[in-house]
Amino acid sequence: MSIPTDHPYDFDPTYGFEFDALRALKPPEAPPHFDDFWRTRYLAALGHDPQPRLSESASSHPGWQVQDIVYTSTDEFQIGGWLLVPRSGNVRRGLVVGHGYGGRDQPDFNIPVEDTAVLFPCFRGLSRSRRPPISDDPAWHVLHDIDKPERYILGGCVEDLWLAVSVLIKLYPVLEGRIGYSGISFGGGIGALAMAFEPRIDRGHLVVPTFSNMPVWLTLPTIGSGHSVQNYQKTHRDVLETLALFDAATAATRINIPLLVAVARFDPAVAPPCQFSVANARPTSNHHQVVILDAGHFDYPGSEEQHALLLEKVRRFFRTP
Structure with a gap:
């Protein structure tokens, strides 16, 4: 492995953490009402009819x-x-695929799954859901x-x-209990929060998930969405009370x-x-x-090789039984 050393940032994107220190990190404890907060929302969401409408693309x-x-x-x-x-x-399996904070302008046709109906939703406020x-x-x-x-x-x-x-279940009832999730960055953090309380998903793949370990997330320099929240915290000191309910690591x-x-390191x-x-x-x-x-x-050098190996793991992970 070769961590990049040449970069344009005015901070160290490894944050000085060696591998052993990274592997020793633990998720924050959940606030007392964490589970009730999410279970109540899940049960309410489960009662909604999504009314999917399909059209030629x-x-x-x-x-x-x-x-x-x-929908x-x-x-x-x-x-x-x-x-x-x-x-x-x-169609023997289903897969929901989440996107990063850049949104999505088309589906990923190279997703390594077979016999699978793949749904690419755009989360509210972003891309096709603006x-x-x-x-x-x-x-x-x-x-x-x-x-x-x-x-x-x-x-x-x-x-x-x-x-x-x-x-997916409404369109293909046979898929109940055979639906996976894959999400990167923004979609990784959202996925961890969702899967913690979603028994209808049977396996999940997360890549560089965000919204994790919020007490740490608020303290480290970043070019990502955390920078905005860090600035917000300067005048709203109690924001961590809200963010504790949306911690992907706690949910995981x-x-x-x-x-x-x-x-990533x-x-x-x-x-x-x-x-x-x-x-x-x-x-x-x-x-x-x-x-x-x-x-x-x-x-970074070697990224294509590493992602090719990851893609093969994903292929095996979501392989249709």
Whole structure:
């Protein structure tokens, strides 16, 4: 492994953490009402009819039938995205794929799964799910209703994911109990929060997940969304009380399905200590695998080889039984 040393940042994106120190990090303890907060939201979301509407997509691919999709999430929020169905074979599994904070302008046609219906939702306020007054700029999106725990935008995005699972089951009832989740960065943090309370997902893949170990997340320099929240905290000292409810590392301690987590030792956008707090939340075993990348949110020598190896692990992880 070769961690980048040449970079343009005025801080060290390893934050001085050696590997042993990263592996020793633990998630924060949950606030007393953490579980009740999320279980109540989950049960409410479960009662929503997502009313998925499919239409022909401008995108096309020789191996996938591509359809545009819109479904109704909580707060009557219209969530847009894409549904991919294999042109050959049978649909035997489902997969929801979350995106990073840059949003998504098309589905990922290279996702390494077979016999799988793949749903690519755009979380509320972003890309195909833009809606005023929510900003699609990550620096503002991450602050939307942060002063109201019940309304904070991250909670709505978790509900969007839960409703995405409902969409797949509504379209393909045979998929119940055979749906996975894959999410990177923003989608990784949202995924950890969602999977902690979503028994309909049977396995999850998280890459450089954010919103993790919030007490640390608020203290480390970053070019990511955490920078906005750090500035907000200067005039709102109690923000950590809200953020404790949205800690992906805390949530990960409650995930009991197989996990494949990819974390980076160098990352200017999502600090490695925060990523590793998610990876360390469960004991490593055949059901919980951790892949170490040299860097995240940064191009580096050897990245293609490392990501090719990760892609093969993902292929095996989501292989149709």
